[in-house]
Amino acid sequence: MKLKTNRGARALALFAAVSLVAGCGLPRSGPNKKEIYAGSVLKEGDAYIVTVNSRVTRATSVMPAFGFSDTFRNAGLVGADTIAAGDVLAVTVYENVRDDPLLGNTGQRVSQLTEVQVDGQGFIFIPYAGRIKASGNSVESVRSAITRKLDAQTPDPQVQVARVAGDGSTVTITGAVATPGVFPIEQSTRSLSAMLAQSGAMAIDPATALVRVTRGGQTGKIWLKDLWANPKMDIALRPGDRIVIEEDERRFTALGATGTQSIVPFESETLSAIEALATVGGLQTMAADPTGVFVLRNEPEAIANAVLGRKDLRGDQRMIYVLDLTAPTGMFEARDFLVRDGDTLYVTEAPYVQWQKSLSVLTGSAGAAASLDAAAGGN
Template structure:
């Protein structure tokens, strides 16, 4: 085989491999800009593709509002000495007689009832005074009632009432706190923030902590940071309240030419596009196209109509928001545009990336062609 034949063989092998690469396509992380725009409503697709500006940012800055209804915020602080069903009381009765006291033995003027349980209906039983409604009373008002009941049976009785345990006025604290448990509502723990402190405080980052309170069949929740910063959210507690501290469950998906491709939890109450990019390690400098940063979202009809300047859209709309970080205000727009729960942040690859992959593929193909031609030449020489 002569030199001309060898070159022809290599050229033929290279042509076949390059054709194969072209036919199969090159690997990439997802659609390019032109393919995304081709899916827009204007071109017969089913998504609205919108460039982000200050007007769009204002229209889409809709975040879920946390707070408590009037049932929670309008409830007054429970008195720490108010008696409730389940409470344990201590009664001491002094009788002004020596020989034949009503409650004690002869010569015993003081009778102590150490643990008197308030039943589920709110009543207690006191010997010779009978069944008495204790729930809703303060220790002092209950003392007066017992005194009146006994006054006709023993001369000048003196009664003291103490609330020993607040089993009937308790709340349950669970979730991401240092000490979960059932805690009584006492003078230092009559509000939400003080009860969380009683449970040892939160065991997660305060920036992502959400506090949920369930009372009866109604639930309200608030950001922990807002609770600390706004006294109006520090609601008064009621017996039976269930308090749960949990991590914010919101997340977005990062795909394409970013530092990481994954489901990413929120780390703050609000998250801008530029913060989201930074949270996943920024743009991949060897792959990313900074003119092609996209946010995919299902938008409510109200917001979509506002963004598009329309009034006819009904139901959820597929929206694709475009950020161009190379524009003079691009970084500011990315800083102000808010990411929402369920968003997909996608960064396209730069056009040269595909060229680089093509060149690499061709270079590899050329090496393969040289190898095959060399093998063919050696085979031909050995056959001569």
């Protein structure tokens, strides 16, 4: 009977010791579920704690929508031979006289003006024809204008005009492309997708590439894969357009009992909670609590009101979304719930982990004491 009493007393003492040590500042990856819930608005904290379900998932499934405005989309293709300021033209004039040609020397019936620059105001100068408006006109229109001007001074002139490859009708492509530079708008590269193909391969994963186009004071951007999938977004280019290929800069932070604790870039346009967990190596098998997966974010006013079924909230609200992977639909909810830029994904440790740490501390301390006692007895 005394032996049983001693064993009971020792067990009780061990339990008390473990409880005491567990309540101390043992190392851990972050707050436990109880401490997180203590920060709830219901307990005078500053965050709304919401269990994820299908309604919450629908209310929070808001991703940035990119595309081009009507101004970009309604711009028609530039004519393949439309001249722009800065272009260089080659003009050839054939005259039907030998003895005293207007432009050439005696006996010279063909006169070539190989580099006629279109000035900043869009004009060119042709001897005996004067200044002629070229910018915005086709090569044929300029040829006809030169012919009319010369016709009054030399009999039946024949004029040929060629546009030297788009020195003025150019766009600039920079960013994550294999061959950045200045490219002419030609017959085969008058649309955005065709020009991107001309500039070479992407230097980043196309799945997370953004294409930004700046024209004058307006800017539009689109996911590269949406550009390929939606012909309506394949806008016509204009001289002076600036095209930048950007890498998706969205990130989320993974903390707690996950395979990796770090700032993680998005690997696709949309990222679910289950995909985010997989990206960081999943849950730590021997440490994570699958009932304590949290997503922390500052939610915009409209979404926060929709999630909470309210209309009185003003400004961004701190929200903590709870995912229980052990619930009957928990895995499906995690698969459907979208992680957004700036989110913090936090997984709590299972309760027994702290007990294991406490026992390890106690048994380690007891072992060290026994070693010291044995060493002292040996002396």
